Amino acid sequence: MNVVPEPLPGGPALARGFMDQDEKAAKFYGGHFQPLQNKRQRAAWLDESASARADRGRLTEVLRDYNAKYNNHEAVRLSLDLxxxxxxxxxxxxxxxxxxxGPLLVVYKAVTAILAAKEASRELGRPVVPLFWIAGEDHDWDEVNHTYVLNRSGEIAKLKIEAPETGRSSVSHIEVDGENWEPPLAQLEELLQESEFKAGMLELVQAAARKGSMCAAFAEIMGALFGKFGLVLLDSADPALRRLEQPFFRSLIAGNETLEDAYHKTASELKEEGFQLQADVAEGGANLFYIHEGARLLLIRKDCVFTDRKGTISFSREELLDLLDRYPERFSNNVLTRPLMQDYLLPVLATVLGQGEISYWGITGRAFEQMGLQMPLIVPRMSFTIVEGTLHKHMEKYGLTFGDVLEGLEEKKRRWLEAQDELELGRRFDEVKAAFADMYDPLLEQIGTVQAGLIKLGGSNKEKILDQISFLQGKVQDAMAKQSEAALRQWERIERSLMPLGRLQERVYNIVYYLNRYGLSWLDGLMELPADYSGTHRIIYM
Structure with missing residues (x-):
């Protein structure tokens, strides 16, 4: 693998500002992961505040039980002992x-966490373990039920799994039986090209599918890929975990108005600084979910009660706290309280975030303080685009850079096609049309002196003749394009591989395609790349 930095334009201004350590943006965060001094200060604070977090022994037991099911590796057991x-x-x-x-960025996030933990452990001289927080409590099934791969012909193929009526149930609680798994598994087998690794990849995903739910299958595959590196898995919808979170949920409910005020104040400051909010800070928002009859409902405060937007449920604060005592598994966090819960549960030195996540975490700074916490250090997720060897040769052949692909290739492809016209037929057709018009226009003026109505007829006749010349020109261009058909397919493959659906590759394609081509050793190679926590996008030339 050859890795080349390729900074990307754009992105949320707040995240960009943080990664560039612009003071205007950086003040909303706990600190960047890169300076060693930041790590030492954060570690010291975690030591001092240990008694305010969830009980380590109980937490570790919950994680042992979960990882024994899906991620039962010796390295993981060692991480949990630590x-x-x-x-x-x-x-x-x-x-x-x-x-x-899901998309490759999930894999890159796990890689970043593993490498960052290893680096921090070496620098601080104390154990630091990597952990992946599976957001199983989320209820947007349509967001997680599909993925994309390149098929044997180099085209984008969508894989999708159907499930019984999901309503607003947490993804972790949606049972998916074998019959529903069969179509995407069969489609994957058909789409992947034959390789020495294909049987192993299919065996891996088939074994994961037998676990019965999307979250369980996800954990099984992540464990198979990263368990040997000691990556601990956590499902946020684990009922045993929810019981550990109960005291913090109590604090979130008891101090709900003050917490909401903290979010609003920071949101106002961000807007005053010219930053766009990446998460909604709603008036009266409780920033918590309650599961009612299987549906995950977002709570709001209205007239001194906690309810949902449709008024399906309604509880006083005391009633809600009583429900928490009896049914903690019915409660879950939203996007703004999840960072706080993570910091209550775990001794988080640093958290790995993508640019969108960095942006909405900026809203939470004052809320951390309100809850007696401090925002952890931020590690921008490592970001890559994979350029396979043949693809790289095609790019060199046509003089294309990754920046060209980002901008879109249509205009460059058009100019390249024009350059293939060695007979200059395009120019000559244009000359013929211009010459015809030069000869025909004076004739139109003359026939107008014979009879005025002939001018309109002559103009119509002129347009028909020009249309016929253009028709022939189009046929010639089609014939030339057919001669360049193989080359045009290479142009299309470049764009589909690097910017599928007009988006970065890491946001669309699934890792199974690459593991099928290169095997698990490809992932080992990814783990050996130089770590970069600046947020700079990098190109991996295979």
């Missing part, structure tokens, strides 16, 4: 549980 010790810290990252792990 986590039980009071001096051990965590680098955490997380994502929803997508089909077959």
């Amino acid at each position: 986590l039980e010790r009071p001096e051990t810290l965590v680098v955490a990252g997380g994502q929803q549980s997508g089909l077959f792990t």
Whole structure:
């Protein structure tokens, strides 16, 4: 692998400002992961505040039970043994549980957490374990039920899994039986090209599918890929975990108005600085979900009661706290309280975030303080685009850079096609049309002196003749394009591989395609790349 930095334009201004360490943006965060001094200060604070977090022993037991089911590796068991010790810290990252792990960025987030934990452990001289937070409590099934691969012909293929009526149930609680898994598994087998690794990849995803839910399948595959690196998995919808979170949920409910005020004040400051908010800070928002008859409902405060937008449920604060005592598994966080809960549960030295996540975490700074916490250090997720060897040769052949692909190739492809016209037929057709018009226009003026109505007829006749010349020109261009058909397919493959659906490759394609081509050793190679926590996008030339 050859890795080349390729900074990307754009992105949320707040995240960009943080990664560039612009003071205007950086003041909303706990600090960047890169300076060693930041790590030492954060570690010292975690040591001092240990008693305010969830009980390590109980937490470790919950994680042992979960990982024994899906991620039962010796390295993971060692990580959990370390986590039980009071001096051990965590680098955490997380994502929803997508089909077959979802897009590549999920894999890059896990890689970042593992490498960052290893680096921090070496620098601080104490254990730091990597942990992946599976957002199983999320209820947007349509967001996680599909993924994309390149098929044998180099075209974009969508894989999708159907499930019974999901309503607003948490993804972790949606049972998906074998019959529903069969279509995407069969489609994957058909789409992937034959390789020495294909049987192993299919066996991996088939074994994951037998676990019965999207989250369980996700955990099984993530464990198979990263368990040997000691990556601990956590499902945020685990009922046993929810019981550990109960005291913090109580604090979130008891101090709900003050917490909302903290979010609003920071949101106002961000807008005053010219930054766009990446998460909604609603008036009266409780920033918590309650599961009612299987549906995950977002709570708001209205007339001194906690309810949902449709008024399906309604509880006083005391009633809600009573429900929390009896049914903690019915409660879950929203996007603004999840960072706080993570910091209550775990001794988080640093958290791995993408640019969108960095932007909405900026809203939470004052809320951390309100809850007696401090925002952890931020590690921008490592970001890559994979350029396979043949593809790279095609790009060199046509003089294309990754920046060209980002901008779109249509205009460059058009100019390239024109350059293939060695007979200059395009120019000559244009000359013929111009010459015809030069000869025909004076004739139109003359026939107008014979009879005025002939001018209109002559103009119509002129347009028909020009249309016929253009028709022939189009046929010639089609014939030339057919001669360049193989080359045009290479142009299309470049664009589909690097910017599928007009988006970065890491946001669309699934890792299974690459593992099928290169095997698990490709992932090992990814783990050996130089770590970069600046947020700079990099190109991997295979």
